[in-house]
Amino acid sequence: MAALHDAAGPISGGPLTSSALLCDWARESPGPRVSGLSPAGLRFAFYGRMSTEDHQDPATSKAWQLMGAQALVSGHGRIVAEFFDTGHSRTVPWARRPEAAALLVAMADPEREFDAVVIGSSERAFYGNQFASMAPLFEHYGVQVWVPELGGAVDPKVADQEELMILLGILSKREIARARIRTRAAMTVQARDQGRYLGGRPPYGYRLVDAGPHPNRALARRGVCAQRLAVHPECGPIVSWIFAQRLAGHSMARITRALNDAHIPCPAAADTARNPHRTGRRWVLQSVRAILANPRYTGRQVWNRQRTDHDLINPDNTSLGHRDVMRWNTPVDWIISARPAHPPLVSEAGFIAVQQIRPRRQPAPGRTYRLAGLLCCGVCGRRMESHWVHQNAGYRCRHGHTSATRPDPARTRNAYVREDQVLPHLPALHLRLTGRISTAGPASPPAGPASPPTLEQAIAHLRDQEITLVYDHAARTLTADTPRAERITIG
Structure with missing residues (x-):
């Protein structure tokens, strides 16, 4: 049988040669073509994030993340779009971050102006399993994700890279957990052992005064002072009067009416700078109730009266993430200073006596309301x-x-x-x-007897x-x- 020839000569060799030829061809074949790729290289969309606006400079945070992203894509393309979330935690899924959500919408557009996404900081962009849950979406739209830790694009088909992204998500989650644990432990010691003022607005009846140099030496060198609570000369006596009236047996509604009849400015009116969201027209029952329930009026520093729970938004769709819900702790969970931290406006015995006053619960014996709530x-x-x-x-x-x-x-x-x-x-x-x-007319005869x-x-x-x-x-x-x-x- 005559040998087969091609234009360059006869084709010869056994299976090994044919296999090697096929492998060489496969290795040298070009990869998938990126749509819209210009001669200048890839077009990148930058994504960055920062959470605490009060403790960081948004301009600086965005600048250093953008600088890292530009160094990463140098020689491969240019950044043509920027998406930067400010004031949103990394624990929030991308779909609930405004700029990240806008990036996802732009990514779904066939005429989008970018080919790939470059991340300024992996820990700030992805938390827990967020990347693993979003990787199919990036792959579906044919958008590469470039991260600094890989020095380029993530290839989900490479096991090592997939494991690295999972590890980065775990480290990001660990960073949050460590910061939360250390902060809670430090604040517990500061409140219980030192009686420190831990921030927030002062309770009605108190004002903030300097308490000497700040215990943090770096802050003290800059002239920052520690603060403590002192009795407000005008509002403090009002708080003491409220407790005295309650101990005398008056209802909270009667106390509230007496305050309004005497034209005493309510807490919102007494401190308009901290209460721009309130009208400040008059005292309301909730204000009196909050004062009577606040243990800090005993002169003790009390912390951890509230906690933040992270509840699932939708248990049937855990990808939506969690929402923060503030709930009250029971007194057994309060952190109370070992010594008085500021001047009291009510005695500890008086405060406890007020907490034991409870209105008569309804309904009384023999009273039932069959339509309650309807x-x-x-x-x-x-x-x-x-x-x-x-x-x-x-x-x-x-x-x-x-x-x-x-x-x-x-x-x-x-x-x-x-x-x-x-x-x-x-x-x-x-x-x-x-x-x-x-309801439109007479009823039609029933099909059968019905009680x-x-x-x-x-x-x-x-x-x-x-x-x-x-x-x-x-x-x-x-x-x-x-x-x-x-x-x-x-x-």
Whole structure:
């Protein structure tokens, strides 16, 4: 059989030669073509981030991250777009960081102006498993990710590089955990053993004064002083009076009204610089309650009254990350200074006595409210509160008025409805809600015998379906907040 020839001569050799030829060809073949690649090289989008605006200079932070990114891409292309998040933690997923989210939107655009993303600092960009969860997205859109630790683009197909990115995410998470643990330990010692003022606005009734050179020598050399709480000459006596009135048996609402009647400036009005978000018009019940519950008025430094919990935004989609939720700690978790740290405005015994004063809980024995939480005011939209009067359960709405302020003669009158006037009509409403009686006309004959619903079934249906009844005081009607707005008249 004649040998086969090509233009350069006969093709010869066994399988080994053919295999080597194929391998050489595969190694020398060009890689995938990057769309839009110009002769000048790759077009990069820079991404950087910083979290604490009060403790860092945004311009400096962005500059050094951008400088590192420019050094990384030097000779490979140029940076044509910049995305920099300020004031957002690394723990927040990219989709919830404004600039990172904008980068993701731009990345999905087929006509985007960049070919790759260069990261200024891996620890600031990725936290935990964020890169692993986003790598498929970068690959889907054909966008390379360049990081300083690799000196170039991340190739997710290379096991070592994938492991390195996982390690960087773990180190980023560890950095946060270490900082949190060390900070909490230091603040515990400073509050408990040293009675140090740890920042934040001073409680109403106190003001900040210098307490000598700062214990940090570097700060002391710059003239920074430590601070402590001192009694405010005008507001301090008000706090002592509030505690005295509560110990005398007066309700918090009565104390609040007395403060407003005496035209005493409320905490927001007394310190407008720290309360620009509050109106400062008058005292409210919450302000008096907060003062009576603050243990720092005993002269002790108290820290860790609140904690920050990181709750999942959606347990069914953990990629959305967490949200920070502030919750109150119980007194057993408070950090209390071993010695008094500032002048007291109430004795420790007096403070404890105030905490043991509790209003009578409702309902009282023998009182039940079967429709509690189901009625809403048609005037102001507030949920109607349970109210017992003349040996009958009822529901009222005061349209935001409380006993802490004197009633305004021009305000809308209270809305009130008795429970026994509503209950007889609920079975008929249940039939309308379930479609067994049409709201447009006479009901069609039932297909078979059906027993009328009981009152318990009607109430249970409202709660199970989370249906609220809107009460119109003038028309004496209850309207369900459903698409068909079923309505009953209670006479």
